[in-house]
Amino acid sequence: MSEPAPGRLRGVASGLLRWTSLRLRLVVVFALVALTAAVSASGIAYWLNRNTVLDRTQNAALKDFRTQLEERTRSLPLHPACEELRDAARQMAAGPQNYAVLLLAKDGAGRTCTATTDRELLNLKTVPATLQKAVEQRRPVDASNKAPYHLYWQRQEIEDDPYFVAGAKLNGGGPTGYMLKSLATERQDLNSLAWSLGVATLLALVGSALLAQAAATTVLRPVQRLGTAARELGEGKLDTRLRVTGTDELADLSRTFNRTAERLQQRVEELSAREASSRRFVADMSHELRTPLTAITAVTEVLEDEAESLDPMIAPAVQLVVSETRRLNDLVENLMEVTRFDAGTARLVLDDVDVADQVTACIDARAWLDAVELDAERGIMARLDPRRLDVILANLIGNALKHGGSPVRVSVRTEGDSLLVRVRDHGPGIPEEVLPHVFDRFYKASASRPRSEGSGLGLSIALENAHIHGGEITAANSEEGGAVFTLRLPRDASRLTADGESGSEAGSGASAERKRHDGGSDGGTTAEGER
Amino acid sequence: MAHVPFLLLIEDDDAIRTALELSLSRQGHRVVTAATGEDGLKLLREQRPDLIVLDVMLPGIDGFEVCRRIRRTDQLPIILLTARNDDIDVVVGLESGADDYVVKPVQGRVLDARIRAVLRRGERESSDSATFGSLVIDRSAMTVTKNGEDLQLTPTELRLLLELSRRPGQALSRQQLLRLVWEHDYLGDSRLVDACVQRLRAKVEDVPSSPTLIRTVRGVGYRLDTPQ
Numbered sequence: 213m214s215e216p217a218p219g220r221l222r223g224v225a226s227g228l229l230r231w232t233s234l235r236l237r238l239v240v241v242f243a244l245v246a247l248t249a250a251v252s253a254s255g256i257a258y259w260l261n262r263n264t265v266l267d268r269t270q271n272a273a274l275k276d277f278r279t280q281l282e283e284r285t286r287s288l289p290l291h292p293a294c295e296e297l298r299d300a301a302r303q304m305a306a307g308p309q310n311y312a313v314l315l316l317a318k319d320g321a322g323r324t325c326t327a328t329t330d331r332e333l334l335n336l337k338t339v340p341a342t343l344q345k346a347v348e349q350r351r352p353v354d355a356s357n358k359a360p361y362h363l364y365w366q367r368q369e370i371e372d373d374p375y376f377v378a379g380a381k382l383n384g385g386g387p388t389g390y391m392l393k394s395l396a397t398e399r400q401d402l403n404s405l406a407w408s409l410g411v412a413t414l415l416a417l418v419g420s421a422l423l424a425q426a427a428a429t430t431v432l433r434p435v436q437r438l439g440t441a442a443r444e445l446g447e448g449k450l451d452t453r454l455r456v457t458g459t460d461e462l463a464d465l466s467r468t469f470n471r472t473a474e475r476l477q478q479r480v481e482e483l484s485a486r487e488a489s490s491r492r493f494v495a496d497m498s499h500e501l502r503t504p505l506t507a508i509t510a511v512t513e514v515l516e517d518e519a520e521s522l523d524p525m526i527a528p529a530v531q532l533v534v535s536e537t538r539r540l541n542d543l544v545e546n547l548m549e550v551t552r553f554d555a556g557t558a559r560l561v562l563d564d565v566d567v568a569d570q571v572t573a574c575i576d577a578r579a580w581l582d583a584v585e586l587d588a589e590r591g592i593m594a595r596l597d598p599r600r601l602d603v604i605l606a607n608l609i610g611n612a613l614k615h616g617g618s619p620v621r622v623s624v625r626t627e628g629d630s631l632l633v634r635v636r637d638h639g640p641g642i643p644e645e646v647l648p649h650v651f652d653r654f655y656k657a658s659a660s661r662p663r664s665e666g667s668g669l670g671l672s673i674a675l676e677n678a679h680i681h682g683g684e685i686t687a688a689n690s691e692e693g694g695a696v697f698t699l700r701l702p703r704d705a706s707r708l709t710a711d712g713e714s715g716s717e718a719g720s721g722a723s724a725e726r727k728r729h730d731g732g733s734d735g736g737t738t739a740e741g742e743r
Numbered sequence: 744m745a746h747v748p749f750l751l752l753i754e755d756d757d758a759i760r761t762a763l764e765l766s767l768s769r770q771g772h773r774v775v776t777a778a779t780g781e782d783g784l785k786l787l788r789e790q791r792p793d794l795i796v797l798d799v800m801l802p803g804i805d806g807f808e809v810c811r812r813i814r815r816t817d818q819l820p821i822i823l824l825t826a827r828n829d830d831i832d833v834v835v836g837l838e839s840g841a842d843d844y845v846v847k848p849v850q851g852r853v854l855d856a857r858i859r860a861v862l863r864r865g866e867r868e869s870s871d872s873a874t875f876g877s878l879v880i881d882r883s884a885m886t887v888t889k890n891g892e893d894l895q896l897t898p899t900e901l902r903l904l905l906e907l908s909r910r911p912g913q914a915l916s917r918q919q920l921l922r923l924v925w926e927h928d929y930l931g932d933s934r935l936v937d938a939c940v941q942r943l944r945a946k947v948e949d950v951p952s953s954p955t956l957i958r959t960v961r962g963v964g965y966r967l968d969t970p971q
Contacts (some may be wrong), residue, residue: 227863260829273844502826506848510766517769541848563933564962573930597964598918599930 246420766851837938
């Protein structure tokens with residue numbers, strides 16, 4: 213929630229991308245369902261309507277036509293004159309059904325007389341031949357067929373207008389009659405019905421899309437919250453919990469999430485508590501070791517001073533006690549240093565120093581001047597913790613001297629805002645398989661290696677000291693042979709301390725423990741390293 | 744100094760107390776010891792030692808409190824023995840008025856060197872005087888007066904003021920001051936300088952939070968100025 217604005221924007225964008233597909237799918241499915249339903253409903257409605265409307269119109273027209281044909285032609289002679297036929301047709305067409313009439317009859321002379329009320333639309337050419345044939349066909353009369361002639365009808369289009377055509381031959385001889393009724397009105401009605409249904413379908417589609425959106429939102433918002441919460445959990449905010457509302461599947465999922473997060477948090481707390489307690493144990497242990505060590509250290513000098521005057525059998529024993537006490541001191545010091553780094557209580561005490569002077573002092577204090585070639589110009593100033601730089605240098609150079617062999621070459625360069633110190637030896641180099649582990653604590657290149665003089669913490673401590681400056685140490689093999697350790701430190705480490713003003717105030721808090729305050733009198737002994 | 748340095752060692756752990764007493768005695772000091780802060784304060788009043796070596800972790804009143812109580816009345820040098828060299832310990836110790844500190848386990852030789860260095864700070868070196876505004880430093884009497892009033896300075900504070908006053912207007916780095924005053928020739932703790940400057944300012948400046956005499960020179964160190 214405290215994310216910076218750009219991060220939140222990015223989050224929203226990626227969130228949108230993530231949800232689009234699911235949302236889209238929901239909308240599409242909803243729309244498809246709505247479309248199918250609406251289209252089938254509309255289709256059925258249209259079809260039913262169409263049939264009803266057409267049937268009604270047709271039936272009314274046919275009924276009227278049949279009656280008219282019978283009534284108007286009954287009065288006609290068997291072979292009526294054309295004039296009479298025309299009159300009859302006109303009378304038939306004048307009815308309320310408003311259709312055109314065509315009458316066919318043979319006159320006395322045997323000629324076929326045609327009488328039509330609409331010469332253009334209704335003549336023998338426009339009446340479909342199949343209809344004419346069906347009308348003229350005489351069927352044998354039997355039990356199921358009471359009359360030789362029947363009334364036939366069909367729908368046809370003339371110049372894109374719908375028409376209804378029917379025809380019949382009077383039973384017992386008489387004229388043949390056809391009728392033609394325009395279905396334009398019905399078509400118009402049906403068209404507007406189709407339009408309305410179309411609009412309704414469209415509305416249903418839009419409605420379903422909106423519904424889908426709403427549904428998607430109600431479903432996806434919890435999912436999105438879940439996603440955000442999961443992301444936060446992944447980023448290490450283990451106290452992330454979801455608000456659970458309702459009893460649906462998503463609420464269930466939220467509850468599961470909360471339970472998982474809780475258990476994860478418990479587990480992590482448990483683990484870190486266990487780790488903290490083991491760290492505390494190491495720290496306490498090294499503290500406890502210090503009390504007897506302090507007493508022993510204070511008196512070893514007394515023993516050392518007297519060693520020469522002691523029995524030659526006892527003197528070596530005294531020497532051994534003295535030297536091993538020193539070693540034990542260094543080991544405990546290193547252990548304490550490591551616990552401080554692990555506990556995060558290590559702090560920088562910054563000062564402005566000339567790096568070349570620092571390197572020289574480090575080498576000088578440990579009497580390494582003969583074995584080390586120094587390539588550093590005076591005047592390279594840096595703001596760093598001089599004691600920590602000394603620890604790093606002592607460990608790197610000491611390690612090079614122990615494992616690489618002299619001459620060890622130390623060069624100091626600047627590169628932008630960084631300070632580069634290279635320590636190169638002329639030994640056999642570091643085996644490839646060991647290279648990734650040189651900074652590991654207590655790492656021994658081979659299990660069968662003889663007991664080392666170092667504590668096994670030297671390079672690890674050097675690396676931690678570089679890290680606390682915001683720097684880095686890398687190990688590599690030189691092409692000309694020998695190992696190269698490169699220390700890279702920022703020239704001004706003050707941005708890493710809580711206060712940039714650490715120079716003037718003693719109680720500033722940006723201060724560090726002092727490991728070796730005693731003027732380097734035990735110089736060189738902290739320099740160890742394992743390869 | 745002609746006479747044998749007389750030390751008071753306050754340390755609660757029997758083994759360490761015995762070992763340090765043995766070691767310091769061999770280095771030519773006269774040592775009295777106390778196991779608690781209360782005993783130590785009593786011995787201080789009765790025997791008037793030249794210097795106190797004080798353990799921080801003490802039962803009852805701790806080393807910092809002992810240090811603060813001593814400083815209310817006395818300006819004699821105090822060297823802290825810290826078992827835990829964590830930040831807070833050192834900073835609190837220096838703020839409560841200690842002159843120097845050593846971290847356990849300490850070699851007798853090193854402690855001896857520190858003791859002698861601290862004691863040397865009170866020795867007179869020249870016999871002139873200098874004036875900085877209302878502040879008068881009399882190098883022959885080893886006294887500092889402000890507006891005619893005597894200031895109670897510890898030997899370390901006095902030595903720091905003397906070293907700064909010897910180079911008026913010239914900035915001295917913390918490492919230089921550590922060499923000159925504390926005689927730490929290698930990797931001294933710059934917080935010793937900072938803490939001592941703070942205490943000195945509290946005594947000599949009109950307004951310690953905006954110093955006009957002992958100025959901080961960013962990126963370098965400290966400088967003593969004659970106020971304008």
